[in-house]
Amino acid sequence: MVMKGREIILGILQSGPHTGYEINDILQTRLSHFFDATSGMIYPTLKKLGTEKLVTKQQISQTDRPNKNIYTITKAGKTAFSKAMSEPTSDEILKSDVLMRLYLVKIYRPNGYQNFFRKKLNVRKPNWRRYKSSWQPGWQMA
Amino acid sequence: MVMKGREIILGILQSGPHTGYEINDILQTRLSHFFDATSGMIYPTLKKLGTEKLVTKQQISQTDRPNKNIYTITKAGKTAFSKAMSEPTSDEILKSDVLMRLYLVKIYRPNGYQNFFRKKLNVRKPNWRRYKSSWQPGWQMA
DNA sequence: CTGCGCATGTAACAAGTTACATGATTTA
DNA sequence: TAAATCATGTAACTTGTTACATGCGCAG
Numbered sequence: 001m002v003m004k005g006r007e008i009i010l011g012i013l014q015s016g017p018h019t020g021y022e023i024n025d026i027l028q029t030r031l032s033h034f035f036d037a038t039s040g041m042i043y044p045t046l047k048k049l050g051t052e053k054l055v056t057k058q059q060i061s062q063t064d065r066p067n068k069n070i071y072t073i074t075k076a077g078k079t080a081f082s083k084a085m086s087e088p089t090s091d092e093i094l095k096s097d098v099l100m101r102l103y104l105v106k107i108y109r110p111n112g113y114q115n116f117f118r119k120k121l122n123v124r125k126p127n128w129r130r131y132k133s134s135w136q137p138g139w140q141m142a
Numbered sequence: 143m144v145m146k147g148r149e150i151i152l153g154i155l156q157s158g159p160h161t162g163y164e165i166n167d168i169l170q171t172r173l174s175h176f177f178d179a180t181s182g183m184i185y186p187t188l189k190k191l192g193t194e195k196l197v198t199k200q201q202i203s204q205t206d207r208p209n210k211n212i213y214t215i216t217k218a219g220k221t222a223f224s225k226a227m228s229e230p231t232s233d234e235i236l237k238s239d240v241l242m243r244l245y246l247v248k249i250y251r252p253n254g255y256q257n258f259f260r261k262k263l264n265v266r267k268p269n270w271r272r273y274k275s276s277w278q279p280g281w282q283m284a
Numbered sequence: 285c286t287g288c289g290c291a292t293g294t295a296a297c298a299a300g301t302t303a304c305a306t307g308a309t310t311t312a
Numbered sequence: 313t314a315a316a317t318c319a320t321g322t323a324a325c326t327t328g329t330t331a332c333a334t335g336c337g338c339a340g
Binding site: 205 | 298299300301302303306307308309
Binding site for chain 4: 166
């Protein structure tokens with residue numbers, strides 16, 4: 001099973017009750033490297049977790065600031081989270097832009113980006129004989 | 143811009159004409175570490191690329207095997223792909239199950255999985271004094 | 285007086301997953 | 313004879329993104 005927004009939010013709520021705003025903040029700051037969240041996902045998810053009785057909601061009225069809802073994880077929620085944590089990890093897939101680009105370059109530009117970038121940057125072709133190293137530019141096809 | 147199925151497929155077609163089946167095969171074998179694809183995504187995407195004139199379709203009738211459609215990238219398709227490749231890379235987000243789990247453990251199980259796993263595996267608590275190292279087990283909270 | 289922090293939420297949309305349907309040929 | 317390979321595709325569904333709406337208080 002994959003670690004989705006559902007489980008992430010349940011996991012955060014294990015550290016104590018939080019508002020949606022706080023959950024958003026934690027995701028945007030401390031967990032931004034693993035997961036990116038938006039309010040358009042957090043609030044609907046919290047609502048759904050509520051209807052599934054995995055969290056409870058406590059409304060706090062405020063006058064100077066907008067009202068807030070504090071969410072607390074229930075026993076059923078803790079069970080659900082533990083179950084998700086003990087299930088096998090999904091394949092580690094790096095949906096990586098960089099890696100993908102590097103890989104695709106090999107397919108469609110066998111000689112690499114040398115000339116492409118040289119023209120873009122308006123740089124002259126270097127005189128490789130000036131360098132003592134035996135290294136020569138160019139892709140080594142697998 | 144993110145490297146999505148659209149661009150991935152265009153990138154593969156730069157290496158030559160391919161059928162949907164072949165594209166699927168390439169993604170499932172050679173590119174599975176960066177991206178995972180399903181036929182439910184590939185065929186609709188190819189169709190859409192066709193209506194956008196980024197690829198052309200050539201139907202091949204076969205008697206012993208199912209008919210196949212060979213897709214070729216057009217000039218417009220190559221332009222679109224090059225443009226996507228030259229756009230800034232999206233933030234490298236590792237939507238990593240493993241990393242996320244390790245991080246969340248800190249939140250909801252401050253002393254780590256020590257006792258949890260010891261009980262699961264039915265192992266006795268080790269006698270740490272037997273080890274010369276000054277290292278002691280346990281999480282170091284940040 | 286502009287913008288930020290607090291605080292929640294919806295609606296339309298985009299993208300991808302799952303499950304299914306079809307069907308001949310070949311391999312174990 | 314069961315399963316894999318070839319080969320395409322749809323429909324329902326899940327998940328998440330983008331853009332927007334609301335509105336007070338406070339700091340620069």
